[in-house]
Amino acid sequence: MSKKSLSIFVCVFAFIIGIFGGFAGLVYINTPKTDVVEISEEVFYGNDDIVSSNLADISNADISIHFLELGNKYTGDCTYIKTETCDILIDCGSKSNSVAAVSNYLNQYVEDEKLEYVIVTHAHQDHYAGFATSGKTKGIFDLYECETVIDFAGTAAGKTETALYQKYQTKLSAEIAAGATHYTALDCVNGTDEFDIGSGYTLKILDSFFYHTPDLSNENNNSVCCLITNGAKNYLFTGDLEADGEAHLVTLNTLPKVDLYKAGHHGSKTSSSEALLNVIQPKVVCVCCCAGSSEYTTVNANQFPTQIFVNNVAKWTDKIYVTSLCLDYKNNKYTSFNGNIVFMDVDGENKLWCSNNTTKLKDSEWFAKNRTWPTT
Ligand SMILES: [Ca+2]
Ligand SMILES: [Zn+2]
Numbered sequence: 001m002s003k004k005s006l007s008i009f010v011c012v013f014a015f016i017i018g019i020f021g022g023f024a025g026l027v028y029i030n031t032p033k034t035d036v037v038e039i040s041e042e043v044f045y046g047n048d049d050i051v052s053s054n055l056a057d058i059s060n061a062d063i064s065i066h067f068l069e070l071g072n073k074y075t076g077d078c079t080y081i082k083t084e085t086c087d088i089l090i091d092c093g094s095k096s097n098s099v100a101a102v103s104n105y106l107n108q109y110v111e112d113e114k115l116e117y118v119i120v121t122h123a124h125q126d127h128y129a130g131f132a133t134s135g136k137t138k139g140i141f142d143l144y145e146c147e148t149v150i151d152f153a154g155t156a157a158g159k160t161e162t163a164l165y166q167k168y169q170t171k172l173s174a175e176i177a178a179g180a181t182h183y184t185a186l187d188c189v190n191g192t193d194e195f196d197i198g199s200g201y202t203l204k205i206l207d208s209f210f211y212h213t214p215d216l217s218n219e220n221n222n223s224v225c226c227l228i229t230n231g232a233k234n235y236l237f238t239g240d241l242e243a244d245g246e247a248h249l250v251t252l253n254t255l256p257k258v259d260l261y262k263a264g265h266h267g268s269k270t271s272s273s274e275a276l277l278n279v280i281q282p283k284v285v286c287v288c289c290c291a292g293s294s295e296y297t298t299v300n301a302n303q304f305p306t307q308i309f310v311n312n313v314a315k316w317t318d319k320i321y322v323t324s325l326c327l328d329y330k331n332n333k334y335t336s337f338n339g340n341i342v343f344m345d346v347d348g349e350n351k352l353w354c355s356n357n358t359t360k361l362k363d364s365e366w367f368a369k370n371r372t373w374p375t376t
Contacts, residue, residue: 050284050319052358053344053351058082058109061344061351062199063228065235065260066109067286069323069355070094071101073334075266075289075296075304076126078102079237081228082109085198086116090226090237092130092140099130103143105340115144117195117203120151121223121239123159123168132168141175148195149175150205152222153186154214185224186211200230206255208241209248220265221245227255233345234258236280240265243273250279259350260343263287263313267305267322272312284319284350286341290334291366293326300370305361307371314374320361321354337364 058064066080076093080102087110092102118140120128133139140146149172159165176182183191188205195203206225215221223239234256241249241264249255261282264271266289289304301307305322313320321341327333339356352358362373 051349051351053353055353057344057346057351058342058353061346063201064342064344067288067323067341068102068105069336069340070098072098073290073326073329073332074126075293077288079262080106083197083199083201088117088197089115090119091121091127093126096129096133096137099139102130113144114147116147118146118149119224119226122152122219123155123165124219125164128168131171132164134167139171141171146175146180148181150183150185150188150224152224153184153211154222156219157216201228203228206249207252208245210245218242225249235260237262238264242270246273246276250275255279257281260284267309269302269306269308272309274312277312277316281316283317284343285313285317287320287322289322290324290326291322291337292370294329310371311374318360318362322361325366
């Protein structure tokens with residue numbers, strides 16, 4: 001064989017192997033394992049079944065709540081909420097380069113380049129990087145007119161000297177100079193804490209101990225917490241609030257049972273405590289994370305969503321959904337878990353649409369390999 005035909009042969013061979021390997025990989029990722037964990041139905045609390053929905057329902061929904069994938073392997077939060085009159089954004093992580101994924105998504109729904117409400121829960125990169133850009137990198141404040149911005153009342157020690165925080169303040173100041181109304185969460189609880197967001201819904205900024213006395217050692221506890229409610233339906237967002245903050249939250253506020261709870265702190269073992277869950281008794285729980293990632297720990301059970309989180313939530317619901325899945329952190333491989341998760345109220349009915357699938361966490365292949373469902 002000549003050198004040329006040998007190299008053509010090698011190329012073609014490599015191409016076929018590549019196609020075959022890719023196909024085998026896809027089949028591997030998509031094939032459900034047969035040893036799915038058996039679940040005893042009496043574990044559950046008689047939640048209404050959520051109706052799986054289709055994309056068209058989003059435009060008919062009174063409210064839609066979207067938990068977004070962030071375009072990289074890093075865990076972070078970004079929640080977009082749409083009513084008939086308002087576009088609301090709670091956080092924009094995980095990194096400044098997530099803004100591309102987030103804005104591509106938002107632009108499908110935001111018709112006037114205006115976000116009526118923006119909430120920045122706390123000064124951690126995985127929540128506010130998308131607001132804290134500089135130079136040519138456009139952030140949320142550059143791309144959208146943000147009408148009302150509500151952010152954290154305080155930060156941990158030393159935070160205000162960091163470069164990211166200063167970028168955030170620069171962008172926020174510019175947005176305020178351009179006409180935005182700005183409140184800290186403490187301003188809200190001392191003044192106006194309820195905002196009419198249309199479709200009969202109210203955004204209520206909840207009271208939290210750490211607005212008044214910032215947690216100087218744990219930034220997560222400085223999270224802005226809010227409830228979206230129309231009296232019948234309730235949706236709770238607590239940022240990365242930790243168990244001690246949750247204990248204060250339930251004493252400072254009269255919390256209702258909730259239809260939807262954004263898992264605190266990405267499904268960490270230090271949030272979604274019994275004290276909170278016993279009060280809110282969630283029907284559906286959405287986790288913003290890249291599941292099974294070693295970003296924060298190599299201890300499997302403590303990787304988001306953690307085993308302790310599963311144990312705590314399982315008492316109330318098996319309807320747990322997760323945005324993204326980490327395949328290989330070191331080699332930058334990640335994919336969708338449920339994908340972009342959209343929870344909706346359509347004429348009083350809770351509906352769910354996900355860009356990848358609506359498989360419950362406990363029925364997933366990842367769960368069978370990495371978590372167990374409690375049996376009592
Ligand atoms: Ca708007
Ligand atoms: Zn976080």
